[in-house]
Amino acid sequence: MMAPAIALLRNRWVLLIGGLVYMGLIWSIFLVVNHQEIVRAELLRSPTSVHKQDVMEMYESLGRQESWVEDDVMLMRLTEALVYQGRGAEARKISQGLLLKNPKDHSLRFQVALALHNAGLYEEAESHFSILLGERGDK
Amino acid sequence: MTIQAQKLFCQGLTLDGLWQHWHSSVSPIDTTYVAGDLVWTEYVGGRKKKVSPVEYMSMNKSAVIDSPVAVQDPELEEARSRPAAPPPCSSFLVKLDLTTRQFVMVGVLAMYLFYLGYRVLYTLNPEALGFSLLFLYAEMHACLALGLYFFQIWNPVARVPPPAPRNLTVDILIPTYDEDLALLRKTAISCLSMAYPAKVFFLDDGNRVELSHLAQELGCSYLARENQIHAKAGNLNHALSLTDGEFVVVFDADYVPHPTFLERTLGYFQDPKVAFVQTPHNYYNVDSFQFWINSKKRDKWNEQDAFYRFIMPGRDYWNAAFFAGTSAVIRREALEEIGGFATGTITEDVETSVRLYANGWKGAYHNEVLSNGLATTDLASYHLQKLRWAEGNINLLFSENPLTKKGLTIPQRICFFATVFGWFVGIPETIYFVTPAIMLLTGWYPIDPFDWQFLMVYLVYLVVLVGGFKYVSRGYGRIGFNNLYNMTNFFVLIKAVAKSFLRFKSKFLVTPKGPSEGVQLTTILPQVGLALLCFAGMWWGVLNLYYRITQDYLVYSIGIFWTGTNASLAVAVIWKTTRTWYDRQTFRFIGAIPIEMANATGSHLVVSKDLNESGVSLETFEVLHLGEPLALTLHLGPNVVRVKGAVVYESVAEGEATLPRPLLVYGIRFEQLTQIDKDIIQQFCFHLVLPRYLHHYAQRDSWGQTLANWYANRQRFQKRARRRLVTLPCQITGPFSFYTVVNDLSPTGVAFTSHYPFEVGQRLSIEIFTHHGGIKMEIDIRTCTSIPPGYANLIGAEFIEVLEDSALSLIPYMQPQKNGALA
Numbered sequence: 001m002m003a004p005a006i007a008l009l010r011n012r013w014v015l016l017i018g019g020l021v022y023m024g025l026i027w028s029i030f031l032v033v034n035h036q037e038i039v040r041a042e043l044l045r046s047p048t049s050v051h052k053q054d055v056m057e058m059y060e061s062l063g064r065q066e067s068w069v070e071d072d073v074m075l076m077r078l079t080e081a082l083v084y085q086g087r088g089a090e091a092r093k094i095s096q097g098l099l100l101k102n103p104k105d106h107s108l109r110f111q112v113a114l115a116l117h118n119a120g121l122y123e124e125a126e127s128h129f130s131i132l133l134g135e136r137g138d139k
Numbered sequence: 140m141t142i143q144a145q146k147l148f149c150q151g152l153t154l155d156g157l158w159q160h161w162h163s164s165v166s167p168i169d170t171t172y173v174a175g176d177l178v179w180t181e182y183v184g185g186r187k188k189k190v191s192p193v194e195y196m197s198m199n200k201s202a203v204i205d206s207p208v209a210v211q212d213p214e215l216e217e218a219r220s221r222p223a224a225p226p227p228c229s230s231f232l233v234k235l236d237l238t239t240r241q242f243v244m245v246g247v248l249a250m251y252l253f254y255l256g257y258r259v260l261y262t263l264n265p266e267a268l269g270f271s272l273l274f275l276y277a278e279m280h281a282c283l284a285l286g287l288y289f290f291q292i293w294n295p296v297a298r299v300p301p302p303a304p305r306n307l308t309v310d311i312l313i314p315t316y317d318e319d320l321a322l323l324r325k326t327a328i329s330c331l332s333m334a335y336p337a338k339v340f341f342l343d344d345g346n347r348v349e350l351s352h353l354a355q356e357l358g359c360s361y362l363a364r365e366n367q368i369h370a371k372a373g374n375l376n377h378a379l380s381l382t383d384g385e386f387v388v389v390f391d392a393d394y395v396p397h398p399t400f401l402e403r404t405l406g407y408f409q410d411p412k413v414a415f416v417q418t419p420h421n422y423y424n425v426d427s428f429q430f431w432i433n434s435k436k437r438d439k440w441n442e443q444d445a446f447y448r449f450i451m452p453g454r455d456y457w458n459a460a461f462f463a464g465t466s467a468v469i470r471r472e473a474l475e476e477i478g479g480f481a482t483g484t485i486t487e488d489v490e491t492s493v494r495l496y497a498n499g500w501k502g503a504y505h506n507e508v509l510s511n512g513l514a515t516t517d518l519a520s521y522h523l524q525k526l527r528w529a530e531g532n533i534n535l536l537f538s539e540n541p542l543t544k545k546g547l548t549i550p551q552r553i554c555f556f557a558t559v560f561g562w563f564v565g566i567p568e569t570i571y572f573v574t575p576a577i578m579l580l581t582g583w584y585p586i587d588p589f590d591w592q593f594l595m596v597y598l599v600y601l602v603v604l605v606g607g608f609k610y611v612s613r614g615y616g617r618i619g620f621n622n623l624y625n626m627t628n629f630f631v632l633i634k635a636v637a638k639s640f641l642r643f644k645s646k647f648l649v650t651p652k653g654p655s656e657g658v659q660l661t662t663i664l665p666q667v668g669l670a671l672l673c674f675a676g677m678w679w680g681v682l683n684l685y686y687r688i689t690q691d692y693l694v695y696s697i698g699i700f701w702t703g704t705n706a707s708l709a710v711a712v713i714w715k716t717t718r719t720w721y722d723r724q725t726f727r728f729i730g731a732i733p734i735e736m737a738n739a740t741g742s743h744l745v746v747s748k749d750l751n752e753s754g755v756s757l758e759t760f761e762v763l764h765l766g767e768p769l770a771l772t773l774h775l776g777p778n779v780v781r782v783k784g785a786v787v788y789e790s791v792a793e794g795e796a797t798l799p800r801p802l803l804v805y806g807i808r809f810e811q812l813t814q815i816d817k818d819i820i821q822q823f824c825f826h827l828v829l830p831r832y833l834h835h836y837a838q839r840d841s842w843g844q845t846l847a848n849w850y851a852n853r854q855r856f857q858k859r860a861r862r863r864l865v866t867l868p869c870q871i872t873g874p875f876s877f878y879t880v881v882n883d884l885s886p887t888g889v890a891f892t893s894h895y896p897f898e899v900g901q902r903l904s905i906e907i908f909t910h911h912g913g914i915k916m917e918i919d920i921r922t923c924t925s926i927p928p929g930y931a932n933l934i935g936a937e938f939i940e941v942l943e944d945s946a947l948s949l950i951p952y953m954q955p956q957k958n959g960a961l962a
Binding site for chain 1: 657658659660667671674675678679682683686687688713714717718
């Protein structure tokens with residue numbers, strides 16, 4: 001005689017529904033645990049498609065997480081996302097921070113300048129373009 | 140079966156007659172010990188010497204087995220004097236084969252060590268050092284286990300049984316506690332049917348009056364004691380104090396020996412230093428969950444086979460085979476010298492063996508299945524058994540530590556340490572099972588960097604390891620099945636290690652051998668938990684890749700694959716062990732025998748699908764109804780049993796497109812069967828049906844040997860017409876007339892099973908019964924292959940005239956053979 005629990009375990013419908021529920025549960029846990037990682041990955045892939053709220057959350061968490069500050073590429077993408085969402089002031093703060101950290105990174109400065117220009121912050125952008133041109137002129 | 144016994148058997152016997160003829164039979168016709176490609180090693184003059192079977196037979200030609208009740212029979216003498224079959228290939232090839240395998244073993248170990256060196260030097264992950272080291276430990280553990288395995292199988296010995304000396308006194312002891320009386324009856328009857336005389340004792344720790352009555356009825360002795368101190372070992376020691384045979388044979392309650400058991404084993408005691416002779420354990424209830432059977436590929440796997448058919452002969456080379464608790468003969472003098480069977484342990488067998496070896500005695504391993512027992516039928520009982528064995532063997536470290544015990548040789552120390560170490564396998568296996576899932580869930584890498592360079596090293600290592608392991612294991616190295624075994628037992632083995640090292644007091648618990656109790660969820664919780672962990676890990680890994688959180692596609696892909704493999708192992712174990720395997724009270728032996736079935740519509744000759752003393756399954760085209768009474772005549776070799784029965788279930792056999800109408804399967808329950816008839820059916824099942832079934836799944840030649848055999852017999856193969864596997868009743872008319880069942884049929888010949896060993900060239904008549912009518916032909920016997928242990932023969936015969944076209948056209952419409960249901 002098969003025990004009721006075993007009979008349930010061998011029932012295909014129970015397995016199917018249980019399996020789906022289990023997968024859903026794992027998925028939910030995954031989304032909660034890896035929320036920031038998912039946003040980061042999304043940000044790296046396509047800064048313009050990240051949800052507004054997620055971008056602001058990331059921006060707010062900057063001050064709390066040292067590793068974020070170290071991750072320049074990510075900050076660059078965040079800047080782009082903030083600019084895209086009309087958060088120029090926040091974007092400027094990050095880019096300034098970035099450039100303070102890497103004042104001789106021309107590529108970074110160019111990207112920052114381009115992002116600011118695209119966002120309509122022409123004055124900000126121009127100053128960076130000038131620096132870039134000036135440095136080139138120096139050379 | 141001896142010719143003398145065959146003749147008596149042919150006359151139709153009562154149970155008394157059956158016993159008498161087995162007592163009077165002397166030796167099986169086929170005394171050749173075929174050992175495949177193993178090295179022939181024999182003890183000559185107290186020293187190991189390699190001899191061929193032919194040499195061995197010539198050395199022992201004068202030493203005719205002389206049983207006290209031997210019957211002189213010219214046919215028997217003629218059979219005895221037949222030359223032994225030559226060894227399978229020349230001694231040079233055998234030696235070359237062995238040397239090659241030994242070379243491969245060394246090569247595989249060298250590769251393993253190189254791999255471990257690479258792992259230690261380049262791939263330890265400092266970011267998850269604990270996890271990485273744990274995984275490295277598992278790999279190192281496996282390396283040591285492999286080294287110990289190779290040591291044990293370095294040179295497997297195939298012994299040729301020397302003739303049994305005359306007039307030895309033997310006591311057969313059957314310790315019992317609460318086993319079913321029907322089970323004990325089978326064991327006792329088979330013990331009483333031994334060709335070599337012996338006294339049979341029931342050692343009853345259950346103090347059952349009904350067992351004492353059974354002993355009285357069968358003519359056995361009944362011994363009981365007031366207490367059950369030291370369980371089985373105590374029971375055996377109590378019996379030793381009350382008996383006086385020079386040799387003691389131990390059979391567990393469920394082990395049914397062949398009549399030749401003593402003849403095949405007692406000869407080894409000609410060497411006065413041999414303390415015991417162990418024979419393989421073999422299970423006959425192949426419907427137990429422990430078996431993995433593929434009837435199409437003729438493949439049968441049970442975890443015990445590799446140990447008893449391969450590792451034990453290997454250990455025998457080092458004089459380190461051990462007494463395994465049942466199916467063994469032990470010299471009383473040796474036992475008395477060490478104070479009887481070891482007590483204070485739950486595995487008295489291994490500990491007794493260690494003590495015997497330490498006292499300078501020798502052991503012998505006779506690698507021939509001479510008895511069959513019952514495998515546990517549900518997972519809980521199986522785990523109970525495994526836990527006892529594991530605990531007992533690990534406790535050997537604390538009681539008779541083979542590494543420090545005085546008197547053991549170095550190889551014996553290594554072999555017995557391997558016995559103990561083998562039970563620790565649960566620890567590394569658990570690490571292997573959970574590591575990939577944990578890696579996917581946490582992002583901890585056990586191996587770092589896991590790059591293409593490492594992957595190349597790993598792949599080379601894996602190919603060498605798997606290929607080498609399979610090659611040196613001679614067909615017994617089944618990695619997939621071993622993993623299933625580990626998946627089934629990992630938790631129990633860890634539990635045993637913990638209990639042993641925490642010094643929990645262990646109790647000898649009798650392994651239940653009755654019908655399955657069913658599996659409870661708690662029994663498979665570790666596997667369910669592991670499956671859930673693996674599925675979570677896989678899904679987690681997939682989500683990681685989907686959301687592009689990780690860029691390590693290589694690592695994650697391999698991790699997901701590996702986790703999936705572990706999950707599938709867990710699911711396979713859960714699915715197999717929770718199936719309803721054992722509805723019947725007793726096992727049905729799978730085999731086809733001819734049965735005359737009479738009902739209201741007339742008499743029909745049909746074949747069985749399976750059989751035991753309680754009932755039979757029939758395959759027929761005739762339509763029967765549930766509850767319909769039947770009169771059955773069972774043709775059990777030369778014996779005929781008439782019995783009444785009733786149809787209790789019906790089903791349709793698996794579809795065969797060529798059949799004219801559905802082949803029906805009916806379950807018949809026997810009614811009013813006498814005890815004598817039951818005993819005759821049981822004996823027939825054990826000694827003819829079971830060996831035939833096991834022979835069907837016997838270890839086959841390697842592809843190299845198959846090719847060599849094909850080349851040697853190429854002309855025969857070229858001439859052979861295409862045969863069709865069918866199961867049809869037939870009647871053989873010759874020196875003896877009897878019914879049997881056709882195994883296969885072709886336009887030019889037929890194969891069938893016979894209890895009688897026909898001579899090649901002998902001419903007989905055969906009538907094959909189909910539902911279209913009978914086909915009567917004259918046949919010429921071309922081959923007669925004895926099925927170990929010698930009670931049944933596979934007969935290949937050619938028709939004198941080729942089958943007529945009309946009969947030939949019927950062949951595709953005949954009853955097909957299914958699931959190894961052989962005659």
